[in-house]
Amino acid sequence: MSKENNNENMHNDVRAEKMKLFSIGSVVLLAAIILLVNILFDKILGKAMTFDFSDTAQNSVSQLTADYLDSLSADTHIRIVGLFNRPENVANTKYQYIIPLLDDYVKTSKGKVTVEYIDPLEHPSIINQLDPTNSQDLAKQAENFVIEYNGNLKVIAPIDCYSYDENYFRTTNSYLITGNNAEYTFTNAMNVLTNGYAAKAYIVTGLKEEGNENITKILNSMTIDVDTLAVSENFTVPDDCSLLILNGPNSDISEKMYVAMSDYISRGGKLLVAVDYSTYNANESYVRLNLLLSQMNINIQHLLIYENDPTYQLGGYPIDSNVLAIEPFADYSSSPVLHNSYARSIAYAENPNTGFTALPVLLTSDNAATIEVDESGRAVDNGMITTAQYYAAMYSSTSNADGAKAFVFGTLNFTSDQYINSYGLNDYNVEFLRSCIRELVSAQTLDGINIPTKLVDSYTLANSKSTTSLSTLMLVIFMVFIPVILISVAVIVYSKRKNL
Amino acid sequence: MIEINNLVKRYGDKKAVNGISFTVNDDEVLGFLGPNGAGKSTTMNIITGYLSSTSGTVKVNGHDILEEPELAKKEIGYLPENPPLYNDMTVAEYLDFVCDLKGVSRDKRKKQLERIVSLVRISEVYNRLIGNLSKGYKQRVGIAQAMVGNPSILILDEPTVGLDPNQIIEIRKLIKSLAKSHSIIISSHILSEIQEVADRVVIINKGKVAAVDTISDLSKRLSxxxxxxxxxxxxxxxxxxxxxxxxxxxxxxxxxxxxxxxxxxxxxxxxxxxxxxxxxxxxxxxxxxxxxxxxxxxxxxxxxxxxxxxx
Amino acid sequence: MYAIFKREFLSYFRSPVGYVAISIFSFLAGFIFYSQFAGGSVNIGSEVISLRSFFVIIVPIITMGLLAEDKKRGTEILYYTTPVSLFSVVAGKVLAAFALYAVMFLNVVIHIIVTLACGGVFGVGAVGTIIVFFFMAFMFISMGLFASAITDNQIVSAIVAFIFILITQLLSVIGDYTGTAVTSVASAIGVNSESASAVGTAIRSAISWLDPFAKTQDFRLGVFSVSALFFLLCIGILFLYMTYRVLEKKRWSQA
Structure with missing residues (x-):
């Protein structure tokens, strides 16, 4: 091939080369522009151009939270760290209502709140970074959230953010989420971290009681700080005590404690007492505690509530039953039907103190009985007393708003770790307990932010329509009838046109 | 009128068309003659805008096919070597689609189609599926397609190939009747076929114009x-x-x-x-x-x- | 554009393809709806989300012939030699397939009516999923159309479209594996574990960022993100443009 010929070829090819260059170039350019514009759009306007149209605004913070975030000074920095990698698809995970909501916190707070997702397995340094003293043992909090503010931490587990169908949980041991408390949980945790506690509760320890982990968690979420008060020779109730708690003592209080607590009551103290009637305390009749409570017209009886009404019994057990919260306590939780087990009967004290008014709180059926049992759990002779309505809890107060108040529960189903661990923090009993605490520690001083639980959409059909025959009809119409008609039309059209 | 100037089309190292120039005058039938593989189809594809040339220009009634493709294409009706027919459509559906493609307005459509259908004589197969038609009818539907939109120029690439002698005679008659109102370029690799209908002949070989001549001059030369x-x-x-x-x-x-x-x-x-x-x-x-x-x-x-x- | 749209759309119904595609869709949608109905609760949103996983089957069926068949029959020459622009050819074809999808979706509309008649809920989250569904349909149809443009064999075109859509659907998984692989390779060549995993995570999130499913998952909760929809639209347009370029290439290509 001569040189000239080559040159001619090149000259002739110019148009095609140009087209090729333009074609490939324009595709590459368009791809690059699209990528760039989308990254910018996503990063800059992505959040602003995201709109929550959900009925209950599941994934948006409410005005209460927005107001709270606004009230924070501009240099506030609340750091939320999810101790896991952000799942790409949150649908149907335990994070499904949390992660989108946290994104909205970031958007609403205008930089005051940041959210990160860091898996401690991949980045072990995060644990030390968040919690240098290892006070929270974050290594065990994988899959949970940590909120950090000025070195103070709060750990939030996803299940803290939900209420769920209890019956479903009891039968299947899995959660069917019915309500979304994510905003409640996160906003209150931040509130506690930024504004500190509104009140202080003391839990008496040393009376052979069990753990207080869950009640502490509940109190903390209500911006109540918690400390323990050990039984000792020089037992006194501190001045800053807004609420004194006896959670499941298996032995009676001492004389010294009786004196100190009587003094506390006379000063307008608030008392929360929960006992039960189990093999650990079958012989205990709480003489001095009753002496204390009788000042408030309440008596803890040495009798086990025995529910005879099968509609109240849970799983057919007479000592594991429903109790009904009555007015004015009926709306303390979403459902007035609550649970008790191994409950001591709580009754009015025999010699009324006119300064206090006692009210029944939790009622059995009309057909309940009380019995006395021995340490092995067997009924003692003549233990059975006539059937009637008994109280599983009572409330006492004075007419004075600042006066002493007390809730006395004959069951530990409201406060014990065992119960709350089994049924979760969103159990109706826990909800009820929260209301009781709110009543005792006057609601005004509790600066918690009470964001209502957001109901999760229910897709249930009307009962009358959800029948087998109707669903069979659906099967026939949608899976047989319509496809078969379409296929027949296809065959008809094909055979008709084929011979045109 | 079509002016073709120095067309080159390259495929790889090979030049399928290598510097072809000629002109088609108004209301003239131009025979485009060459053996198989001479570059006839490539040239026609370039003229109609299907392919773009590596270099060179095509002007259709003054519109450059690359610079004003829509105006230029409006002037051309094209029957490629393989008629672009949808076998799953009826003739009526197909011609309606072509009317849509060429932007023939609704009110003119019926009249125009009636005229074309009677001219190419396909009324008896008008509602039949194209896939079921004989080769001759398919070819006529292809010609009808090219006539939709009243183009002033028809370009027919080997319109009689594969037809039986009767069909060939029919198609030739049809082309003769169309020649009264259109400029036509008709390609073939058979000389006698062109002689029958064309006023002028362009002969190409190996991508180049070998001769441009009127039929009578050509006959003289060849005799x-x-x-x-x-x-x-x-x-x-x-x-x-x-x-x-x-x-x-x-x-x-x-x-x-x-x-x-x-x-x-x-x-x-x-x-x-x-x-x-x-x-x-x-x-x-x-x-x-x-x-x-x-x-x-x-x-x-x-x-x-x-x-x-x-x- | 209208000419191409009309022909392609009607051709779905002139051959069995359209009916078969619709009846497959009806059957699948019907199955999902029936299962939910039998369970006593119907969530149209999750039905629509489940239906998205069938793009991988249905889109190749309806896009495979769009351009490949034209090339095979030689009818594509009409698009080049008549005064229509190639872009309107592309647009008409994609619209036709999209319209077929809309026709299929009538099934879901019937399901919605039945659900409402039976006291069920059709919430804003379901509307969100439907919006996403159509944007995704557009995107995947564009991919299918591109697959149809690069070959003259319908089967090849269907397989290519299938692979495109499958890759898109598995983007997050691919991201995970790539991230893990990069991390382990980086560790193996002696990068310290923190930065190795940082690189792995970066690659994983970069790939996952492209995942249209992850981008639009919040729509089912009623959270509408304009940027996610814009992304789907852009990817669809990119594929349409590439399709247009492939058609245009036919003109000047010297291969």
């Missing part, structure tokens, strides 16, 4: 070069020598021979002064070599090109 085929009972060598000696015979080459007969291909000089055929006849009679076959041979296109380019 200067004619061949005869002679088969006779007699000795080959002697016959060959004797025939070569005849006046007017340019050359003679043996084609076939066996014990009983000899076949010769004879090129004659066309000077009209001596009728070579007469002298061959008398030669054979004199030698008592019975003539088994004696006819003139149509020159192959290649030979035409050789001939044309040789001059």
């Amino acid at each position: 200067g070069q004619s061949k005869l085929l002679l088969t006779f009972k007699g000795p080959l060598k002697e016959g060959l020598a004797k025939i070569r000696a005849l006046p007017g015979v340019q050359s003679a080459t043996p084609r076939l021979t066996d014990n009983t007969m000899s076949q010769l291909e004879i090129s004659i000089v066309n000077d009209n002064s001596a009728d070579v055929r007469t002298s061959i006849f008398y030669l054979m009679a004199k030698e008592s070599w019975p003539i088994l076959e004696f006819r003139s041979l149509d020159p192959s296109l290649e030979e035409v090109f050789l001939n044309i380019t040789a001059r």
Whole structure:
């Protein structure tokens, strides 16, 4: 091939080369522009151009939270760290209502709140970074959230953010989420971290009681700080005590404690007492505690509530039953039907103190009985007393708003770790307990932010329509009838046109 | 009017079209002639805008096909080598679709289609599926398609290929009738086919224009070069020598021979002064070599090109 | 554009393809709806989300012939030699397939009516999923159309479209594996574990960022993100443009 010929070829090819260059170039350019514009759009306007149209605004913070975030000074920095990698698809995970909501916190707070997702397995340094003293043992909090503010931490587990169908949980041991408390949980945790506690509760320890982990968690979420008060020779109730708690003592209080607590009551103290009637305390009749409570017209009886009404019994057990919260306590939780087990009967004290008014709180059926049992759990002779309505809890107060108040529960189903661990923090009993605490520690001083639980959409059909025959009809119409008609039309059209 | 200037189309290292230029005048039938693979279809594809040329320009009624493609394409109706037909549509549906494509407005559509359908005579298959039509009807539907939108120029690429003789005659008649109101470019690799319909012929070979001429001039040129085929009972060598000696015979080459007969291909000089055929006849009679076959041979296109380019 | 749209859309119904595609869709949608109905609660949103996983089957069926068949029959020459622009050819074809999808979706509309008649809920989250569904349909149809443009064999085109859509659907998984692989390779060549995993995570999130499913998952909760829809639209347009370029290439290509 001569040189000239080559040159001619090149000259002739110019148009095609140009087209090729333009074609490939324009595709590459368009791809690059699209990528760039989308990254910018996503990063800059992505959040602003995201709109929550959900009925209950599941994934948006409410005005209460927005107001709270606004009230924070501009240099506030609340750091939320999810101790896991952000799942790409949150649908149907335990994070499904949390992660989108946290994104909205970031958007609403205008930089005051940041959210990160860091898996401690991949980045072990995060644990030390968040919690240098290892006070929270974050290594065990994988899959949970940590909120950090000025070195103070709060750990939030996803299940803290939900209420769920209890019956479903009891039968299947899995959660069917019915309500979304994510905003409640996160906003209150931040509130506690930024504004500190509104009140202080003391839990008496040393009376052979069990753990207080869950009640502490509940109190903390209500911006109540918690400390323990050990039984000792020089037992006194501190001045800053807004609420004194006896959670499941298996032995009676001492004389010294009786004196100190009587003094506390006379000063307008608030008392929360929960006992039960189990093999650990079958012989205990709480003489001095009753002496204390009788000042408030309440008596803890040495009798086990025995529910005879099968509609109240849970799983057919007479000592594991429903109790009904009555007015004015009926709306303390979403459902007035609550649970008790191994409950001591709580009754009015025999010699009324006119300064206090006692009210029944939790009622059995009309057909309940009380019995006395021995340490092995067997009924003692003549233990059975006539059937009637008994109280599983009572409330006492004075007419004075600042006066002493007390809730006395004959069951530990409201406060014990065992119960709350089994049924979760969103159990109706826990909800009820929260209301009781709110009543005792006057609601005004509790600066918690009470964001209502957001109901999760229910897709249930009307009962009358959800029948087998109707669903069979659906099967026939949608899976047989319509496809078969379409296929027949296809065959008809094909055979008709084929011979045109 | 189409002006084609120095078209080049390259595929890889090969030039399918290498510098073709010619002009098609208004209301003229231009035969576009060339052997298979000469670049006829490529050239027509470039003229109609299907392909873009590597270099060179095509102007259709003044509109450059690359710069004003829509205006240029409006002027052209194109029947490619394989008619662009949807076998799953009826003729009616198909022509309606082509009307949509070419932007024929609703109110003009019915009249125009009626005219085309009667012109190409497809009314009896109008509602049949194209896939079920014979080759001849498909070709006519293809021509109908090209006529939709009243283009002033029709470009027909091998419109009679694969048709039986009756169909070929029909299509030729059709083209003749269309020629009254259209400029037509019609391509073929068969000379006689073009001779029937075309006013002017462009002959291309190996991507280049070999000749542009009117039909009558071409005939004249080609008649200067004619061949005869002679088969006779007699000795080959002697016959060959004797025939070569005849006046007017340019050359003679043996084609076939066996014990009983000899076949010769004879090129004659066309000077009209001596009728070579007469002298061959008398030669054979004199030698008592019975003539088994004696006819003139149509020159192959290649030979035409050789001939044309040789001059 | 209208001419191409009309022909392609009607051709779905002139051959069995359209009916078969719709009846497959009806059957699948019907199955999902029936299962939910039998369970006593119907969430149209999750039905629509489940239906998205069938793009991988249905889109190749309806896009495979769009351009490949034209090339095979030689009818594509009409698009080049008549005064329509190639871009309107592309647009018409994609619209036709999209319209077929809309027709299929009538099934879900019937399901919605039945659900409402039976006292069920059709919430804003379900509307979100439907919006996403159509944007995704557009994107995947564009991919299918591109697959149809690069070959003249319908089967090849269907397989290519299938692979495109499958890769898109598995983008998050691919991201995970790539991230993990990069991390382990980086560790193996002696990068310290923190930065190795940082690189792995970066690659994983970069790939996952492209995942249209992850981008639009919040729509089912009623959270509408304009940027996610814009992304789907852009990817669809990119594929349409590439399709247009492939058609245009036919003109000047010298191969």
